[in-house]
Amino acid sequence: MDREWNDSQPIYRQLRDLVVAMILDGVLKEGDPLPSVRNVAAEYRVNPLTVLKGYQQLVDEGLVESKRGLGMFINAGARKLLLQGERQKFLAEEWPRVHATIQRLGLTPEELDTAAKSGSSSDGAQSKPAESKARKEER
Amino acid sequence: MDREWNDSQPIYRQLRDLVVAMILDGVLKEGDPLPSVRNVAAEYRVNPLTVLKGYQQLVDEGLVESKRGLGMFINAGARKLLLQGERQKFLAEEWPRVHATIQRLGLTPEELDTAAKSGSSSDGAQSKPAESKARKEER
């Protein structure tokens, strides 16, 4: 499998975001090991150092623990931590800009809905049967 | 005025986006001159070459015309071109990812609305009164 890298963001940050998404989606649960640095590097045809750099971000954020010789593991409380941190970060740093763009382009909820459905395989990378749940999801 | 540069995007692209926003918002009308390369460079304390690079993007997109010795000017039809191109680009490349993030974080329309309003002037770090909604998220 080759790449789906977005050139508007460094690969190591996209890798970090990918793991974050997997945690939030429940694909990776607390205590689970992350895919090994070498495996990911091989699968995405990327340098191991780049993968490591992405993983180190997660360690720095307290989401993941590294055990030399064993692997890297999702910390307890990682999901909760993420739901707080990512929420605040998104609302403060990303959403205002996106919202302004939507206003500026005069996009309607209908157009957004349509586009969301047709193109929803952008960074989740996993099965998403929960997509049709509407506004109530998570429990 | 120093910087409000976002480190997740090269400056020249942010400059390009800034001009695009001004065109869409009607701040810059067709036929108008862009702020001069040197002025912008001075105002934002950025290298003139960086500004030029951002402006060149606009030339390449057919939005702007360069007249040596005079300045750079918004082309006729620029706004219409933008409303088509930027719409498509946003819906195809940006919105799906953003939408997935919103779903993943379980953000409600109320939270998004609140953030959009408070974020458009400044991104202060005060806590949210909208937090009372439903945080049944944690496991």
Next chain:
DNA sequence: CATAGTGTTATAGTTAACTATAACACTAAA
């Protein structure tokens, strides 16, 4: 003409991101 305002090009240096290759350190299991 000279001047002051435009865009543009040239040269060169720094830093961050990414890469290739290799080796080191540790753990579990054969």
Next chain:
DNA sequence: TTTAGTGTTATAGTTAACTATAACACTATG
């Protein structure tokens, strides 16, 4: 002990983004 799987560090090279400094090319205006 050996082996195969982990994370980690070292060395070094490429490219893109940004910077500083300077000069060149053109246009309107005095």
